[in-house]
Amino acid sequence: MSTIRILGLFDDFDAAAHSIREVRDGHFPALKMDDVTIKSPIEHPDVEELLGDRPAPIRKYTFAGSILGGVLGFLFLASSQGNFFAQHKGGKPIIPLPPDLVLTYELLILGGVYITVLGFLICAGLPARMRSDLYNIKISEDQIGVMVKSDAHTVAEIKKIFERHHALSIAEEVIE
Amino acid sequence: MPDFTKGEEKDIRDTIAWAQINGDVLRSLSKPRFAFWALFTFALCLFSIGVACEVYQWRRGLGVANFDNPHVWGLYISTFIFWIGMSHSGTLLSAILHIIHADWRKPIYRFAEAMTTFSLMTAGLFVLIHLGRLWKFYYSLPYPSERMLWPNFQSPLLWDAIAIFTYLTSSILFLYVGAIPDFAICRDNATGWRKHFYSMLSLGWMGTDRQWRSFRVTYLTIACFLIPLAVSVHSIVASDFAMSQQPGWHVTSFPPYFVAGALYSGCAAIITLFIVLRYTFRFEEYMTMPILDKVGRLTFAIAMVWTYLNFVEYASVWYGDDMYAKDLLIQKATGPYSPFWWGMNFCGSVVPLLLLSKSVRGSPTAMMIVSLLLNLGMWLERWMIVAPTFSHGYYPWTMDHDQWPGFVQWGIVLGSFGWFGLLFMLFCKLVPSVSMYEVKEMVYHRTLAQRHAREA
Numbered sequence: 351m352s353t354i355r356i357l358g359l360f361d362d363f364d365a366a367a368h369s370i371r372e373v374r375d376g377h378f379p380a381l382k383m384d385d386v387t388i389k390s391p392i393e394h395p396d397v398e399e400l401l402g403d404r405p406a407p408i409r410k411y412t413f414a415g416s417i418l419g420g421v422l423g424f425l426f427l428a429s430s431q432g433n434f435f436a437q438h439k440g441g442k443p444i445i446p447l448p449p450d451l452v453l454t455y456e457l458l459i460l461g462g463v464y465i466t467v468l469g470f471l472i473c474a475g476l477p478a479r480m481r482s483d484l485y486n487i488k489i490s491e492d493q494i495g496v497m498v499k500s501d502a503h504t505v506a507e508i509k510k511i512f513e514r515h516h517a518l519s520i521a522e523e524v525i526e
Numbered sequence: 527m528p529d530f531t532k533g534e535e536k537d538i539r540d541t542i543a544w545a546q547i548n549g550d551v552l553r554s555l556s557k558p559r560f561a562f563w564a565l566f567t568f569a570l571c572l573f574s575i576g577v578a579c580e581v582y583q584w585r586r587g588l589g590v591a592n593f594d595n596p597h598v599w600g601l602y603i604s605t606f607i608f609w610i611g612m613s614h615s616g617t618l619l620s621a622i623l624h625i626i627h628a629d630w631r632k633p634i635y636r637f638a639e640a641m642t643t644f645s646l647m648t649a650g651l652f653v654l655i656h657l658g659r660l661w662k663f664y665y666s667l668p669y670p671s672e673r674m675l676w677p678n679f680q681s682p683l684l685w686d687a688i689a690i691f692t693y694l695t696s697s698i699l700f701l702y703v704g705a706i707p708d709f710a711i712c713r714d715n716a717t718g719w720r721k722h723f724y725s726m727l728s729l730g731w732m733g734t735d736r737q738w739r740s741f742r743v744t745y746l747t748i749a750c751f752l753i754p755l756a757v758s759v760h761s762i763v764a765s766d767f768a769m770s771q772q773p774g775w776h777v778t779s780f781p782p783y784f785v786a787g788a789l790y791s792g793c794a795a796i797i798t799l800f801i802v803l804r805y806t807f808r809f810e811e812y813m814t815m816p817i818l819d820k821v822g823r824l825t826f827a828i829a830m831v832w833t834y835l836n837f838v839e840y841a842s843v844w845y846g847d848d849m850y851a852k853d854l855l856i857q858k859a860t861g862p863y864s865p866f867w868w869g870m871n872f873c874g875s876v877v878p879l880l881l882l883s884k885s886v887r888g889s890p891t892a893m894m895i896v897s898l899l900l901n902l903g904m905w906l907e908r909w910m911i912v913a914p915t916f917s918h919g920y921y922p923w924t925m926d927h928d929q930w931p932g933f934v935q936w937g938i939v940l941g942s943f944g945w946f947g948l949l950f951m952l953f954c955k956l957v958p959s960v961s962m963y964e965v966k967e968m969v970y971h972r973t974l975a976q977r978h979a980r981e982a
Contacts, residue, residue: 387734387735387736388734388735389732389733389734389735390733390735390738391544391707391711391733391963391966392738392963392966392967392970393735393738393739393741393742393967394735394738395970395971395974397735397738397739401735404735404736404739406736406739406740406743408740408743408744408747409743409747412747427679430676430679431676431679446679446680449679449680449685450679452685452758452762453679453684453685453688455758456685456688456689456692456755456758457688457692459692459696459751459754459755459758460691460692460695460696462747462751463692463695463696463699463700463748463751464695464699466744466747466748466751467699467703467744467748469744470703470740470741470743470744471729473736473740474736474737474740474741475736475737476706476729476730476731476737477729477730478729478730478731478732479730480725480730480732485732487714487715489732489733490548490707490710490711490714490733491544491545491548491711491714492543492544492545492548492966495733
């Protein structure tokens with residue numbers, strides 16, 4: 351059976367939320383809630399309540415980036431101070447910890463920020479090619495889109511739900 | 527005129543339609559008005575003066591700028607600190623106020639973030655310019671070379687380079703990531719080359735719940751990084767001075783004093799650009815007088831912190847045991863630099879008292895004048911930190927009180943303002959200077975709160 355994507359556009363969050371609740375409470379056997387997506391001009395305030403917890407593990411990237419930035423930064427500094435280019439220190443430490451800690455702190459932040467942005471791109475699925483027809487420029491303006499992917503029968507039921515909640519427009523595409 | 531200071535007027539009209547927000551902001555990206563071209567031409571003239579002076583200095587050496595020993599830093603390093611300070615505006619408005627959920631920042635934080643980036647790009651120029659022979663800049667980079675030299679990792683000057691690089695790149699990423707949803711709006715409404723340009727910048731953003739969730743966490747995380755980073759950057763700039771043995775610089779309170787000064791000048795610059803943008807792009811609907819009032823109050827609070835730390839610095843020197851530092855302080859107040867030193871104290875500590883007046887905070891003209899005076903005070907502060915110390919050192923041969931910056935120094939300083947202005951104006955024509963999605967959020971949440979209040 352073919353898989354179809356359907357996008358309903360609503361003029362406010364309330365109508366979109368009501369239709370998602372009805373889709374969720376409909377217990378369609380072929381529908382997984384992970385296949386329900388909200389597209390909106392701002393973040394939906396009740397997105398977690400509607401779609402369930404969808405964690406974005408960006409903070410793990412942040413943690414890894416910070417540790418990596420700090421450790422590699424310190425190793426870079428220490429190795430450059432301790433290598434054969436080492437300047438004559440006149441009895442002072444070859445690897446002076448207090449100034450190195452200042453620099454390590456900066457490089458920890460550098461690594462943290464860079465890898466956080468990398469994590470953002472990975473978790474948000476960016477950059478993405480906008481090949482799907484199921485995008486409407488009204489979504490970036492003032493309308494809320496609810497997109498569902500499922501089989502033809504389920505999509506037909508969902509279309510009725512969208513119509514009951516006065517969707518401004520409904521579009522479909524066959525994806526496989 | 528309604529008295530908004532009594533809370534009668536809202537930060538923003540909560541009945542603005544979302545489509546109107548898009549339309550108003552996107553209009554600012556279209557064909558420039560006469561006021562824009564006038565400002566652009568003025569900035570270009572200033573920049574050209576700076577370039578001409580730099581070329582002249584390049585060919586003839588630093589002597590033409592009236593540098594000699596011991597006067598080696600002059601206006602270049604003073605202005606470098608000034609621009610680094612200005613860069614704290616974005617951190618304050620974007621990061622600090624974001625974390626404490628002050629949502630009135632939303633219509634004005636984007637240009638403050640841009641200020642941060644462009645201020646740092648301007649400050650970086652002075653690091654190169656003050657070297658004189660800037661084609662040998664790569665000598666100071668940490669890489670193994672045939673000269674068998676590494677930079678001195680114990681020097682705050684190297685810390686400065688790394689801290690500013692971190693701050694600049696992090697600020698650019700913060701500005702860029704925060705603007706991705708707005709680039710998508712631009713993409714959806716643009717044609718021609720702009721369509722391709724914004725399509726590239728928006729990375730295929732479609733506003734899905736997954737993208738918004740990742741975006742929210744990322745923005746907050748970078749904001750959390752930027753706050754300690756901004757504090758460390760200006761603390762390190764302060765360490766350039768405080769860790770030396772020069773009279774007047776070896777002061778323990780310099781790092782917090784510099785950070786407060788940075789936030790102060792950043793706030794004053796926000797007021798200036800707020801008013802310029804409000805009139806140039808007709809953003810009266812978004813850059814409202816109640817928001818200007820809040821920025822004015824914030825500026826006053828930071829001005830008082832700066833004033834306190836300024837007096838702490840004077841007291842530390844006055845009651846300290848360093849006769850050279852005390853002598854320098856007396857010299858600043860009574861010597862040839864005294865008009866500028868008193869001017870700094872007047873502009874930095876007395877002028878902000880005007881912000882206590884509701885009528886001053888309610889008048890864009892008065893706020894413009896006050897903000898320019900505050901920034902003049904902050905620029906003088908940096909000059910009064912750098913120059914007098916070089917003209918009144920430990921040895922009699924360093925006590926040369928009649929050394930003033932040459933026209934080349936002044937020209938390059940003016941050029942830096944032109945450079946900043948050009949970058950900022952180009953930014954305003956390419957990137958929405960008001961965050962559309964955040965203003966929508968602001969309007970939406972306020973409407974929602976009102977509805978809940980009515981239902982309760």
